[in-house]
Amino acid sequence: MKISRNAPCPCGSGQKYKKCCLPKEESQDFSYRRISQTFQSLTGKLMTFAQNTLEADGMDEAIDTFLLWGDELDNETTIDELSQVMVPWILCSWDLTQPDIEELDFEIALPADTTIAELYRQKRSSKIDSLELHVLESVGRLVFSFYEVTAVFPGNGFACLDILAGSSHRVTDHSASEWLAQGSILFCAISRVDDVEFLSAASPISFPLPWKTHVIDLRTSLIGRKEALSTEDLPEYEFEIRQVFLELYAAANNPPSLSNTDGDPLSLQTLHYRISSPKDAFDALVHLCVTESPEQLLENADYTDSGELAGVTIPWSRLETAKATPMSNTILGYIDIESESMTVEVNSEKRAAEIREIITNLMGDKAHYKTTSIKPMRDPGERAEDDEDPLGFHNKMMQDPAVREHMENMFLDHWGQWVDTPLPILDGQTPREAAKSPSGREKVDALIRSAINNSERSPDLEVQKKGIDRARTELGI
CATH class of the missing domain: 3.30.70 (Alpha-Beta Plaits)
Known part of the structure; x- marks a missing residue:
């Protein structure tokens, strides 16, 4: 929602928005537009350079490497969908070691341990203007991670937390911020040029908050080799991080088929x-x-x-x-x-x-x-023309005190049992058992916050909230 210039500044200073944060945000927005346009222009130039340098065999090798040589996602449609995360990776992250180059069955013009962007700077330094050079140097090698979106400012940007490294970011963005939701998980690379943080690469989809559990498992496996992870550590584990992303992306695009209690396809x-x-x-x-x-x-x-x-x-x-x-x-x-x-x-x-x-x-x-x-199986969101409005009927039923009390007790019972129910997403542990460890507690917190986010979009918010609060209190979260 757009803030009126004369409205109180949302930062809480007590001043009018136009006298406080608006000038800074306008300046930030101008810088972002300038940097973003430069980066997009550079991406086009780098892609042309990559195609000429790598030729068809080299480009195929880069794509296969990004997809981890798997067949499931190796199709024209998926490659096109993943381009906004894969292309920046190929240009600003992918390189080959000398042993890698020696194993290729074709000649490649990319020197060992060099990205396309780095080779472009070496060969085209005299043709790069000062702003392009500044952006290239500032962006450097892209560092990919999973981020939990903690706040969204539609049309302006979003705040997020790096789940792997723990760092917080305030990203300026005009497009992703229109569809991202608070609590969603985004696989991306965030770059900083001067005082502007922006998305230099991003997955075309976000993942639901409960899937944070998979990222926490990844972090736990990586931390096993270190005391903690920092942003500087992430390039070392780029392969493992990308592997989890591709697994989650495949799962999101190939949801399990509906089946009955015997496991038979639903018909x-x-x-x-x-x-x-x-x-x-x-x-x-x-x-x-x-x-x-x-x-x-x-x-x-x-x-x-x-x-x-x-x-x-x-x-x-x-x-x-x-x-x-x-x-x-x-x-x-x-x-x-x-x-x-x-x-x-x-x-x-x-x-x-x-x-x-x-x-x-x-x-x-x-x-x-x-x-x-x-x-025919109907889409969950589809409703036949002769169906009664389910939300209207539900709201009408909830006006009955007896029905409301029954629903409230049902949710209380559900959440009361939930804390001691083994869950596959917690590797078979109950929420009570998982909450005893820091990583397990973080997983349970993600599941509960996801339920809260869902209940806020439900007409039963107040009825469900008591059950959710009961679980939080019982687990001490």
Whole structure:
């Protein structure tokens, strides 16, 4: 949000914005524009120089090296998406040792231990103007790291914390600050020219705050060789840092497919039957329900005027005996019997085939299979035109004190159990166990703050907050 010139300065000085921080920010913005435009112009010149110097084989080698010689991301679309982080890396970070050069099966014009930017300075020094030279020297070799965004000033920049080295930064930026969110994780290189810090390279996407746990694990593995990490140490571990980035990027772009509780691919299928009578179907299939007795199911059934069974729903369920299963039973589908028709709703192709075989064996010619309809999976954010507004309905329900109390108790119970629940993202530890170590405590803090950020976008903020506060208090965070 733009600050009025006559508004109180957000720094808290008590002066008007125009008399306090505005002149400094305007000066900073002018410097940023000048430096940013120069760096962008230099990047174009360096890229042309790189293509002429490295030729096709050399450029392919640079790209393969950035991608760690993997096939998963080695495609034209991904390479184009990663260009804003990969191109600066190739120009201002990548170099080859003499043994590397000797192993190549082609000649390369890049001297050992020299970046493209450094070679450009050597060969074009007489053609580089003073500002370009100053920017090149100030930027130097890019240092990449993972940063947690701690504050965002849309259109102006953002504040961030280097998760690996612990340093704080105030980045001037006009584009990324429009889409970055507080609490997100950004893989980037931050350069400083004079008093301006700016993004010299950045991932095209940010990562969610819970993924900070992976960066903390990386830091722990690197710190194992040192007492602590500093910015000066990061180039030594550039390979490991980039490896984690590429793993996270691949995970973000290839989310796991949806599956049911059996691990089968999710597919919403409805089998349609013509049946001899509701009673025949009920008598043959009622034992498929392990959660309710026949008498309980019939309490909610529909009957004809003469008292005959007209319609009933049978939950197809399975009793779970495995200790690792938190629920006592699993609902596999719903069998809806109505007059001479019967439908079975399941959520996978495998379950559809299983129940079709069961019905054939149990009912024989008393059930005639007609067809199976498959419902397309809807995007979570998509809503059919005839659906009721879910948020409006939810808000209406939350006006009921009884519903609100129930939701509040539900969240309190959830967070009360959460502190002692083993979590995969904590390597199987519970939050209470993880919070006993500094790195584990930092992970748990990231998870809780992520929940807070999510709850702030939820209509249940106050209801959820009590549960989250309970977990924080119990863990001492």
